[in-house]
Amino acid sequence: MQITISSAAGLQVAKLEGRLDTATAPQAEASLLPALTAPGLVLDLTAVRYVSSAGLRLLLKLAKEAKGKGAKFSLAGLQPAVREVFEISGFDKIIPAFATVAEATAG
Numbered sequence: 049m050q051i052t053i054s055s056a057a058g059l060q061v062a063k064l065e066g067r068l069d070t071a072t073a074p075q076a077e078a079s080l081l082p083a084l085t086a087p088g089l090v091l092d093l094t095a096v097r098y099v100s101s102a103g104l105r106l107l108l109k110l111a112k113e114a115k116g117k118g119a120k121f122s123l124a125g126l127q128p129a130v131r132e133v134f135e136i137s138g139f140d141k142i143i144p145a146f147a148t149v150a151e152a153t154a155g
Contacts, residue, residue, distance in 0.1 A: 049064065049065070049066040049067065049068065049072035049075055049076055050063075050064070050065040050066060051063070051064055051065075051075075051076060051079045051080070052065075053079070053083050056090075056149060056150075056153045057153035057154065058087055059087060059088045059089065059090055059120065059152075059153050060083045060084070060085065060088070060089045060090070061089075061090045061092055061149055061153070062079070062080055062083055062089060062090070062091050062092065063092040063094070063095065064076065064091060064092065064093055064095065064096050065095035065096070066095070066096065067096070067097065067098040067099075067100075067103075068093075068096055068098070068099045068100065068102075068103030068106065069098060069099070069100035069102055069103055070100060070102040072103075073100075073102040073103055073105070073106045076103075076106060077106050077109070080106075080110060081110070081113065084110060084113055084114055084117065084119060084121070085117070085119060086117060086118055086119045087119060087120055088114065088119045088120025088121055088122070089110070089114065089119065089120070089121055090121075090122050090123070090124055090149060090152040090153060091107075091110075091122075091123050091124065092124050092125055092149050093123055093124065093125050093126050093127070093130060094124070094125030094127070096127065096130055097127055097129060097130070098129065098130070099130050099133055099134070104133070104134075104137055104139060107123070107139065107143060108139070108142070108143075111142060111143050121143065121144075122143065122144040122145065122146060122152045123143055123144070123145040123146070123152070124145070124146045124147070124148055124149045124151065124152040125146075125147070125148060125149065126145055131145070
């Protein structure tokens with residue numbers, strides 16, 4: 049799992065590349081929790097092709113942490129397979145998801 053953190057429109061933007069699963073979730077959590085600061089964090093998942101239940105747990109944890117810190121948290125660029133898992137699990141009702149990072153940082 050490659051994670052690159054930058055900023056756009058005052059928000060932290062973390063670009064993830066690879067699989068978000070049991071093997072990579074701990075590393076992702078260690079990188080993303082410190083990046084979750086006000087005003088917020090956008091995860092760019094354009095290069096993520098697979099998310100397991102461990103990955104979904106991480107997304108939920110980040111959403112809860114953001115809420116507790118008063119920070120914005122959203123996702124961008126969900127690929128079709130990832131979007132399907134996201135919708136089936138009901139996470140689309142919990143975490144805002146946008147087509148692009150530009151939409152996420154503007155929204």
